Amino acid sequence: xxxxxxxAPNTKSEINGQxxxxxxxxxxxxxxxxxxxxxxxxxxxxxxxxxxxxxLPFGLPNQVMVxxxxxAGALVLIPCVWYMVRxxxxxxxxxxxxxxxxxxxxxxxxxxxxxxxxxxxxxxAWGVRIIYGWDAVHIIATLAILTFVLPHLLVIVFRxxxxxxxxxxxxxxxxxxxxxxxxxxxxxxxxxxxVLTYAYQPPPLANTFPxxxxxxxxxxxxxxxxxxxxxxxxxMDAQLLSGSRSCGTSGCHQQIVKEWEVSAHRYAxxxxxxxxxxxxxxxxxxxxxxxxxxxxxxxxxxxxxxxNLFIAAEKLTSLSGFQEGVSCLACxxxxxxxxxxxxxxxxASPARYIFELEYDRKPTESVxxxxxxxxxxxxxxxxxxxxxxxxxxxxxCAACHKQFIDKEINSVGWVQLQNQYxxxxxxxxxxxxxxxKTIECRECHMPLVETWAGNPDxxxxxxYNRRADDGKHRxxxxxxxxxxxxxxxxxxxxxKQVELTQEWLQGKYPIPEIADxxxxxxxxxxxxxxxxxxxxxxxxxxxxxxxSNKVGHDFPTGPLDIIQAWVQxxxxxxxxxxxxxxxxxxxxxxxQPGTFMFKAEPVDQNGNLIxxxxxxxxxxxxYRRSLFPGFxxxxxFAFLCPQTAPVRAKKFPQEVKYSVPVPxxxxxxxxxxxxxxxxxxxxxxxxxxxxxxxxxxxITDMATETRVIHVVTKAERSR
Numbered sequence: 001x002x003x004x005x006x007x008a009p010n011t012k013s014e015i016n017g018q019x020x021x022x023x024x025x026x027x028x029x030x031x032x033x034x035x036x037x038x039x040x041x042x043x044x045x046x047x048x049x050x051x052x053x054x055x056l057p058f059g060l061p062n063q064v065m066v067x068x069x070x071x072a073g074a075l076v077l078i079p080c081v082w083y084m085v086r087x088x089x090x091x092x093x094x095x096x097x098x099x100x101x102x103x104x105x106x107x108x109x110x111x112x113x114x115x116x117x118x119x120x121x122x123x124x125a126w127g128v129r130i131i132y133g134w135d136a137v138h139i140i141a142t143l144a145i146l147t148f149v150l151p152h153l154l155v156i157v158f159r160x161x162x163x164x165x166x167x168x169x170x171x172x173x174x175x176x177x178x179x180x181x182x183x184x185x186x187x188x189x190x191x192x193x194x195v196l197t198y199a200y201q202p203p204p205l206a207n208t209f210p211x212x213x214x215x216x217x218x219x220x221x222x223x224x225x226x227x228x229x230x231x232x233x234x235x236m237d238a239q240l241l242s243g244s245r246s247c248g249t250s251g252c253h254q255q256i257v258k259e260w261e262v263s264a265h266r267y268a269x270x271x272x273x274x275x276x277x278x279x280x281x282x283x284x285x286x287x288x289x290x291x292x293x294x295x296x297x298x299x300x301x302x303x304x305x306x307x308n309l310f311i312a313a314e315k316l317t318s319l320s321g322f323q324e325g326v327s328c329l330a331c332x333x334x335x336x337x338x339x340x341x342x343x344x345x346x347x348a349s350p351a352r353y354i355f356e357l358e359y360d361r362k363p364t365e366s367v368x369x370x371x372x373x374x375x376x377x378x379x380x381x382x383x384x385x386x387x388x389x390x391x392x393x394x395x396x397c398a399a400c401h402k403q404f405i406d407k408e409i410n411s412v413g414w415v416q417l418q419n420q421y422x423x424x425x426x427x428x429x430x431x432x433x434x435x436x437k438t439i440e441c442r443e444c445h446m447p448l449v450e451t452w453a454g455n456p457d458x459x460x461x462x463x464y465n466r467r468a469d470d471g472k473h474r475x476x477x478x479x480x481x482x483x484x485x486x487x488x489x490x491x492x493x494x495x496k497q498v499e500l501t502q503e504w505l506q507g508k509y510p511i512p513e514i515a516d517x518x519x520x521x522x523x524x525x526x527x528x529x530x531x532x533x534x535x536x537x538x539x540x541x542x543x544x545x546x547x548s549n550k551v552g553h554d555f556p557t558g559p560l561d562i563i564q565a566w567v568q569x570x571x572x573x574x575x576x577x578x579x580x581x582x583x584x585x586x587x588x589x590x591x592q593p594g595t596f597m598f599k600a601e602p603v604d605q606n607g608n609l610i611x612x613x614x615x616x617x618x619x620x621x622x623y624r625r626s627l628f629p630g631f632x633x634x635x636x637f638a639f640l641c642p643q644t645a646p647v648r649a650k651k652f653p654q655e656v657k658y659s660v661p662v663p664x665x666x667x668x669x670x671x672x673x674x675x676x677x678x679x680x681x682x683x684x685x686x687x688x689x690x691x692x693x694x695x696x697x698x699i700t701d702m703a704t705e706t707r708v709i710h711v712v713t714k715a716e717r718s719r
Contacts (some may be wrong), residue, residue, distance in 0.1 A: 030090070031174035039083045040178075041185020042076035043110075043145070048186065049193075050142050058381035063354050064196045066378045067370075070124075072189060073117050080114070099159075102152035109144035116141060124377035125369075128251045129456035203357045205237035206304075214309030216288045217408065223302055225408045228295035230303055231335060231348035238304040240349045242320035243360035244328040250372045255452050259476040260328065262486050262497040268325035269298040269317050271485050273562075273680060276688040277613045282316060285616050290316050292409060292616075295343025296400040298322075299330040303347065332386040339395050339421060341402030350385050353378075389462070394424060397441045405615055412605055412619045418560070423553035427629035435464045439514050444552055446474035447511045465513055479504045481558070482679050483698045498698075505677055505700045507550050523550040524627070526673055526705035533710045534669070536643040540709065544569065544596075544635050544673050548627040555627040556677065560600035562613055564681050565702075567596045568674045569637050574667040580639035583674075589682035589696035596635040600624040612687050641669065641711055669709040675702045 030036060049069040053062055084107055094100055116138040123130045157175040209222065217224035222233070230236055244266075248257030260266050268274070274297055278290050287309055294302030301307055301321030324330075329350060338344040355371035375382050390396050398421035406414045424430060424441070431437040448466075451458040451473045461468040479500050486494035486501075503509040507523035527545040534540050544567060548555045556565045568583035583595040591597070601624070602610040604617040627633055678697040689695050 030087075031178045035079060035083050035086075037178060037181045038185065039076060039080050041182045042072055042189075043080070043149075044182055045186045045189040046072055046076070047142055047145060049189075050139070053378060054139055058351060058378075060200065060354065061193060061197045063374060063378065064193050064200065066374055068189060068193050068196070070121055070373075070377065073114075073121070077114065077118075080110070084110070099152060099155050102148050102155065106145060106148035106152050109141050109148055113138060113141035113145060120377065124373050127376065128454050130376055130379065200354060202354070203239070203361060205239065207232075207234055207237055209235050209305050210308060212308065212310045213305055214288050216286070216309070223291050223295065225289065225292040225342075226295035226302060227338075227340065227342045227344035228299065228302060229346050231346055235305040236303045236347075236349050238300050238306075238318050238320045239357050239360060240352065241300045241303065241329045241333060241347075242324055242327055243356070244324050246356070246359055246363070246371075247328050249359075249363070249368060250375070252372075252376075252456050255455060256457060256473065256476045257328075258493060262491040262493045263476060263478045264480060264482055264485070265326035265331070265476075265478055266324065267485055267489055267491060268296070269301065269322050270325060270489060271297075272488065273485075273613070273684065273688050275317070278316060280612065280614065281616055284614070287311060287316055289409070289616060292342070292405075295345075296326075298325065299343075299347070300324060300327060329386075332391070334390070334396070334399070337390065337396050337399040339398040339402065341398060341400070341404060341419070341421070343400055345399040351381065353382070392440075392442060392463075394421060394430075394441050397421065401441075405618060409616050410605075410619055415618055415620060417615065418558050420553040420557050423557070423629065427552065429552050429629060437517070439517050439552060441552070442474055443514050444511065445478050445480060446476065447509075448472040448513055449475045479509065481505060481556070481563075481677070483700060484679055487698075502700055505702050507702075518550050521549065522675075522703040523548075524555055524675055524702055525549050526675055526703045528671060528673055528705045528707045530671055530707040530709055533712050534641045535712060535714050536641055538641045540571075540639055540641055540669070542569075542637045542671060542707075544637070544705070545632050546627065546634070546675065547632040548629050551627070551629055553629060555629075556598050557626070559613060559615075560598075560624065560626065561602050561610055561615075562680050562684050563599070563678075564591065565598040565675065565677045566591060567635060568676055569596075570672050571639060572670045572672075573642070574670075579642060579669060580637070582637060583676070585699070588691075589685070591682075598625050598627065600626075611683050613684060641709075667711055669711060671707045671709060673705045675704075676700070677702050 046069060049065045049072075052065055053069065056062055087103075088107070091100065091103070116134045119134050120130050120138055123134070160175065213222070215222055222235075223229060244260065245257060248254035274293070278293060278297075281293070282290050287307060291302055291307045294307050298307075298317050298321045301316065301318040304318055304321070306318045306321065307316050320327075330347070333347045333350050334345050335348045336346040353371060353374050355367050355374065359367045359371050401418070401420040402422065403417040403419070404414060405417065420441075429439045448470075449472060451471055455473070457473045459468040459470050459472070460466045466472070477497060477500065479497070481501065481504070483498050483501050486497045491497070500509060505523060507521055525547045527547070529543040529545065531540065546567070551557075556563045566583050568585075569581070570578065570584075571580040572578055582592060584592045586592070600621050602615070602618040602621045604610060604614075605619045607622075609622075610618050625633070676699050678699045680697040682696060685695050685697060
């Protein structure tokens with residue numbers, strides 16, 4: 001006992017020293033703990049990789065970092081919880097100090113970071129979008145960890161160093177070995193990122209012109225005579241602008257994809273009339289000339305170098321170009337526009353996420369999951385690159401919805417063709433600087449529609465009349481005037497598109513956001529001015545006033561050499577017998593000669609009519625009639641009120657005609673005027689498909705107006 005007691009502490013200072021020594025050994029064991037080092041190593045990597053994703057530019061290393069960051073977070077979750085519980089149990093009885101406070105604050109930040117990370121991972125894997133609020137929490141929590149945990153560790157390191165320098169207590173060096181082992185974990189995981197980045201092989205892309213590409217208009221204008229250009233000046237592989245349907249397979253934009261699938265933008269290249277005209281143009285003017293059409297109708301084929309001299313005319317449209325026309329990316333990759341028209345825009349190849357092109361080539365569920373997870377977990381580049389204020393402006397639409405030809409096309413000189421943009425710009429719909437009075441292209445042709453619950457394409461706080469949470473998006477149906485092609489091509493949902501198009505032409509398509517900016521009723525209204533009474537044998541004069549009420553540009557608009565809008569006017573008696581008619585359509589689909597018609601008749605330099613949409617031969621027009629927004633036009637009709645009713649004496653084989661005097665109470669005349677519209681005239685349809693097919697474009701009655709004229713005797717009229 002004595003020997004033993006000689007080594008026992010018998011003073012207060014000795015007891016305190018032994019207790020402190022024991023505590024320093026506990027600290028040393030904690031620094032050397034494999035669990036502590038593992039957790040610290042993973043957390044250090046997660047912090048660095050998180051800051052990289054937040055601060056560094058989008059690129060392949062950061063995309064790989066997303067997967068490694070997510071996987072590392074999942075792997076360290078349980079060890080981290082285990083370590084935090086153990087650490088708390090070891091020190092929770094200590095006196096309150098700045099070290100303890102920093103530790104508790106760091107632990108709270110770490111818990112918040114873990115919870116937000118779990119939620120973000122779940123949303124990226126199984127949702128349709130991450131909640132940006134949780135993303136902000138995750139970033140703030142990461143900064144909080146740096147703010148509290150680093151000082152917590154550094155204070156302990158400085159305290160230990162001070163104790164060693166003070167002497168009197170053997171304090172082992174622990175922070176240095178700890179830091180080195182943590183660094184090993186960080187470097188190992190960064191090495192994993194580097195190896196995966198190096199190992200990833202993107203799908204091969206053909207981003208150079210074919211060896212036999214024709215630079216007919218100069219190497220500095222490879223896509224001429226279209227004014228469209230790429231930011232690089234080079235071709236773009238068709239894959240970079242195609243794959244529109246994949247925007248709907250993620251569950252993010254499926255409603256928009258369904259709208260686009262039946263739109264005129266989608267079938268711009270597969271339109272059978274376009275294909276026939278393109279083939280005709282290639283045969284007459286050379287395949288390079290079809291690039292003039294490609295910038296607006298077939299951008300994927302144009303920019304991939306398909307419209308080339310040595311490619312057969314019937315193969316001027318690539319497969320993806322034919323299927324997608326103006327694809328999602330063909331629009332959303334535009335970076336610069338000019339209101340000159342003729343596709344005067346610049347398109348830049350969007351930096352695609354890894355697994356996007358792989359899925360377009362070989363759509364499998366595993367690849368789809370990885371692609372969707374990456375875009376949702378790392379969405380800032382996706383949103384920034386594909387959603388721009390430029391897309392909301394009328395000037396953006398002007399790049400294609402304004403057209404001319406010049407000497408490069410017709411070998412003569414400049415001629416203005418359709419021009420919806422300047423029509424709108426000069427009209428009463430445009431009030432610069434006052435969006436509450438202005439009606440823009442998108443407000444009409446991309447009206448707001450309800451978005452499916454949870455979709456990320458809802459809301460827009462930058463619009464004067466919208467909110468970020470309004471639950472709506474702009475329709476991508478681009479409803480306009482073509483009833484024929486959706487039905488002919490049997491596009492998905494074509495019947496609904498036809499129904500909406502008909503409502504649109506008749507002014508019945510409801511657009512609540514601009515309902516207070518225009519009048520209700522037909523898009524183009526009719527008003528008949530007819531005498532209330534006439535006498536038998538009297539010449540009857542009727543005037544029809546046609547007013548453009550709800551059209552944002554000329555009516556009709558587009559290629560007026562093939563579009564037809566006309567007035568059908570008929571007069572019938574009480575028995576339904578035809579007294580007068582104008583504007584009727586015969587069984588072959590041709591309109592009665594002499595009909596009042598809105599149309600253009602372009603001619604070539606020899607004065608021949610351009611009737612096959614062969615605009616490359618056009619030098620001017622011999623006739624053009626259309627309505628400017630808010631303006632009216634008139635047409636007059638004249639006919640004789642009948643004095644006798646024709647009958648046929650059937651008992652005579654010679655079919656002799658007799659006239660029977662009309663009694664004083666003749667009755668009434670029923671006058672009816674219809675404004676009728678069709679997208680493609682019959683001659684062009686016969687040229688494209690052959691007259692033997694019997695195809696005619698569907699006709700829409702946009703507006704109807706009737707008047708009743710009473711027929712009275714002269715004596716009755718004089719009273």
